[in-house]
Amino acid sequence: MNIKLLVCAILFTGFVFQAKAADFYISPSGNDKNPGTFKLPFATIERAKKEIVRIGGEEAITFYLRGGTYYLPQTLVFTAQHSGTLGKPVTFSAYKNEVPVISGGARLRLQWTAYKQGIFKAKVPAGLQSDQLFVNGKRQHMARYPDFDLKAQYYNGFAADAFSKERAAGWNDPVGGYIHAMHKAMWGDYHYLITGKDSSGNVVYTGGWQNNRQMGMDPERRYVENIFEELDAPCEWYLDRQKNELYFYPEKGLELKTALIETVRLKHLVELNGNEQHPVKFLQFKGITFLHSARSFMENKEPLLRSDWTIYRGGMFLINGAEDCGITNCILDQAGGNAIFVNNYNRRIKITGCHIDKAGSSGVAFVGDPKAVRNPLFEYNQVQELSAMDKEAGPKTANYPANCLVEDCLIHESGRVEKQTAGVQIEMAQQITVRHCSIYDVPRAGINIGSGAWGGHLIEWNDVFNTVMETGDHGSFNSWGRDRFWRPNRKEVDSWVKERPELPFLEAVKTVIIRNNRWRCDHGWDIDLDDGSTNYLIQNNICLNGGLKNREGYNRVVENNIMVNNSFHPHVWYQNSNDIFKRNIVFTPYKPIGMPKVWGKQIDSNFHHQPGQKTVAAHELQQQTGQDQHSLSGNALFVDPEIGDYRVRENSPALKTGFKNFPMTGFGVVSPALKKLARTPVFPRSIPLSKTPGRSSAISGWLGSSVRNILGQGEMSAYGLAGEAGVLVLDVPHGSPIVKSGILKDDVIVSVNSKTVKDIDELAKIPAPRNGVYKVEVIRNQKSIFFEVKP
Template sequence: MKSLFSFLFAVLLTINCAFAKDFYVSPKGSDKNSGTREKPFATIKRAQLAARNTPGKVVIFLRGGTHYLSQTVVFTPEDSRKANGELTIKPYANEKVVVSGGTPLTLKWESYKGKIMKAKVGGDYILDQLFINSHQQRMARYPNYNPAVRFFGGSSADALSPERIASWKNPTGGFIHALHRAEWGGYQYQITGKDGEGKLKMEGGYQNNRQMGMHEKHRFVENIFEELDTVGEWYYNKEEKMLYYYPEPSNTNLAGSKVEIPRLKHLFEFKGSEKTPVKNINIEGLELTHTLRTFMETKEPLLRSDWTIYRGGAVLMEGAESCQVRSCYFNHVGGNAIFLSNYNRNNKVSGCHIAYAGASGVCFVGDPKAVRSPSFEYAQFVPFNEIDTVRGPKTNNYPANCTVENTLMYGLGQVEKQVAGVQISMSMSINAIHNTIYDVPRAGINISEGTWGGHEIAFNDVFNTVLESGDHGAFNSWGRDRYWNADVPVMNKIVKDNPALITADVIKTITLHDNRFHCEHGWDIDLDDGSSNYRIYNNVCLNGGLKLREGFYRTVENNIILNNSFHPHVWFENSGDVFKHNIVTRNYYPIGINFWGKEIDYNFFADKASLEKSQQAGTDQHSTFGNPEFVNPSIGDYSVKSTSKALALGFKNFATDKFGVTSPSLRKIAKKAPIPVLKGIEGVNMSESTEWFGLKVKNLETLGERSATGMPEEIGVLVLGVDANSPFVGVLKPNDVILSFKKKTTNKVAELVAEQQKNKSDKTVEMTIFRSQNTQKINLDKPLK
């Protein structure tokens, strides 16, 4: 019987292989050809049509070169494949294949003014971006771009001053980019002209779901002719069809340069539905580039999060099952790279490289109509007597059981600022695993609300985040679900009387484990505004600490929080929150805490003062303090030695070198996460005291020293003692902190000594010190020699 089964299986396999078919597409081919390697098609569309009528596994091989798409490649249910007969589009052999949503321009350049060149553009094009010799150029803008400036690479309050506006003859078609007033993402506007008083007319400002208006300072303008004044800038006059360009030194030979512009928003679309999905189609190994910017179409609000979105990307999946995007390079796409919209099941993004996208990396966003009692703005709330209390979604029109893994993302948000490497909204059981995400303006990974949970966020390396915004996290979430109300007393009563409503949307636990997070201007892990039903363990927080605001049923165990601590904000009675077996290196930072959750205990503190402060607040009665004895923190190894007292409290070692992408090719090009110098740990890297002009001084660097002096952070030179013969007798006292000397900041003893060596004959020395909770200036009326 077994041999008969084996024979039948072999026959079936042979039959299946007999039906397997390869088609070939070449930029030099013809759609009149047969699609063989010797006679390839010219377009992917022609190969797609041929594949529809071919059973079994089909591979469409793209030959090397740039394949310019005149229209988006759309897969419909007609293209669906059986599980053992998938369709794959990939490069032939190791040839480099670029799929472009743009077109090359043939231009005749001539001098215009100074070093600015101009060229007539034939045809009706949207000149949204300009690439010369594969390098993206910048629209004429004010202020000029400077990569060293934090916001937008340059911003200015006078970008919209009446004087500057008056200097623009015809700004129609220009754009205004501005941060949100509270730095929660950004806004964009298109200039539609000037009114009779010379003021700008504009439309837009809908790109953020927390409307507060644009930032007064952080703003810039682009696509205005009069601002064409530096190398690498360009401007296109639509009426004249004239392109003006200020060449970079490397582009002086414009006659021989390759000039390309985008013309499509999307390159590939999977367009099906729950009833008739697109199945088993893969895109593999392609470079995808030249898509239009979509920031003026980012309009749709995502429930009560701060986001609005544009449902699209270089690759758009809607109504797809078991489809994959593998090992593709998304190079300077104008909007989102990959967008999974509404119904999607078992789709996967893996091994990809997403660099300098205009918006987000990979988005999973469901249908608001699948949400029960949805609200769409921060202060909106469906009255309790009108809330649909049935648990879970109303329909299946959302992404579920989908994965993004082993994908490198950086430089995202080149245009839009309310973006993320991975964005999850109105989805269930999304897996984000072994991704490396860095250099982003806002979150690396964002979950917009609890609907419907079940996500696994694991083994990711997320750093250099929140670079162009504020009040956010490397991992960020909101939990503004049905039960949540911006009025805390109202919400408190609702959840006290109806606790089941808390998890009516987040019906499955969301898990964060074995990640490394680093945030520049916020928290490493930020669970905001009612985020509930989380399990968080085995994470390393490098800089910003971990925050839990409002919310319920969060279990935080076995995490390592470096140079920071735990930030509990506004907790409720019977929250069910647990924080235990964690290593923290600062005291807690509670705000609005009247209740301390289910269990806050068995944690390991870096110093005695922090532990005592927590115990006085009623937590951590079984916790302890000391040196955690990390094995090798200088290289990021935060496992603890067998002699560490943290182990006795229940802390368990976990691997701290398994974060981020796993493929060797991606690891080779990925930036390394910043490894912090540890501060404030008793017995670790503590400086010795120094004798200096009769003073006994040292660097202020422990939490105990900070607590004793009242300093807000571990900086400055701590005075331990004053000798009777010191010139500082009567001027300085023990426990003073020297913050500046001769008007120069002195964060370290070495800086103090260096400043003293300059101009030794000064008769009066001005100093700034911190004493008795206040900063004050004092003078030493004698030279130090």
């Protein structure tokens, strides 16, 4: 090519890709009649939106927000007309080191007068509606019973008599109050709006739709709020909407006259509202603080397929129908519901460097449209007949999030109001990456993948701990796979998959990779692959406490992980599951429940860490699996477990199994600002846990059958029980009263003649009924069934 032509081509190419740029400024002290310059800034983002439309994508646009608080009169809604383009994005950014705050609330300037007993009151604007109150930036508590207790495990305070008739007798008019109660099996919680009292003085309420597996309220873990008569402790408040009066009990030392008082009005602060045909594109938010969104627990109604979840499709930041948009280095604080909700069709959404703190619900949620799922089912016990099943793999439409990223984010203390939540939730989505996040102090999972997910997700380099703090039967990482092939009856699934081996992969079309993470769960499993979870590669994870559980599913490869003070928990696998467990280090023997004779495809080349023992074949593991022919037992020789370094030394016998060291640093957030804020987990002592006294494992007899107590959270989970209670039926001999009644082996007896049966001692004490018939309630396939047993 002629050199002059080449130079011209280069110059022309540079000219074409040199984007024009337009800068504007916004300030709380500005004016929307201004031109938006540094000296004459706009006052609102609504005004800025007009400039985006005017410029029409011809230039890259940056709106610099000056420091101060922007109280939104209404939700900021961006549509396709507010899009940028490749190389010419639209960006809203904090100006230099200033702190712009976008608030969904309002500031109140009040005249306080003393009311009584340390309580003050003030007139508020007529029609004020707020479900939260902030004083000097700190969230206060609606008047509640019992009082807020930071140390209480559940709800920061709970009581069995929270809304008892006796307690309610002291309430003049509880209409508008709320009941919050844990799910009976501790799978999330319920919420109710009090509508009054009946003629007998009992509290009347509506709600309870916030969990997709209805079992009723826990009888003890519950509290009430927004009850005027319960205003009796510092930091409590009550808004009388009839009299337009705000009552507040300030904490000691607070100068109420000069305090910043803020309420909440908006559920959503920002919405990106597009769709697949007309998406919002190349819109970025950088360095901005988002505060104060209203709670959404009473609108949390939509069931998420056959998971335990229901959801509210919204949040402080709602992204709906967008491409190549991002939230970078932002703070999302005190969201009343979800902090960020990525809804339905979205592609290449990036959430990076963000700090998400004290959200009422989940931190970040990616949830698609159930209409994108083939044969969607919406309740645990619903099933799809094989003959009527759509046999095509993958999603039906494109209306779901895909190719999105959550990276270098600090997410903690989420689930402040709602407990069936996660730091990051993924459902009906594909190829979501969660990388270098620190997630902790949450009531349920740190990261959860629900049913109807089409796989391809990458979970790596995260630091997740202090999880399952207020619920049960869960893990720091949790998943379900109750896809179209799945049924509560495993034998039915076995027969289906034998006929059609492709069934488990119609949804799980791409492998989910979980690698190089650090997990710690003190109230469940570190990694919990629950019902039907299929097509996973779990590699190079350090599990610090709860071990790793694989319930029934297909094609799970678990390799080169370390399970400190715990082990592998295989639960009720399918025949021919094709699972692999190899080159892992465990601290105790495996903990199987209800396993078939042959465990998957390969269980081998693992190392059983036993300090003080010479290296020998892992006989105990071999006896459990009938495999593990190349597995060893002995001292793994860790480098420095006291500081969390579980690499093994060069002379470690674990290396003979094929185990390979992987990095013990680099977990969690990486940006310096977030690293300064982020906590890290407590490292356990690197010794096997000692056996502690617990429920008796003795086998007893009852009406011709052999029974024993349910033992441990593993069996509690495997049989779908509300707690470590009940009696397991071990056999049903031919001709016994039990077998004649229809009760089967592995049923769990939980009540007899309406009396709860916690253990074999209680079962033995139940007297023979006068009519000679025992009415027995058992749990089978996680569902209650009643039988009549005639001795």
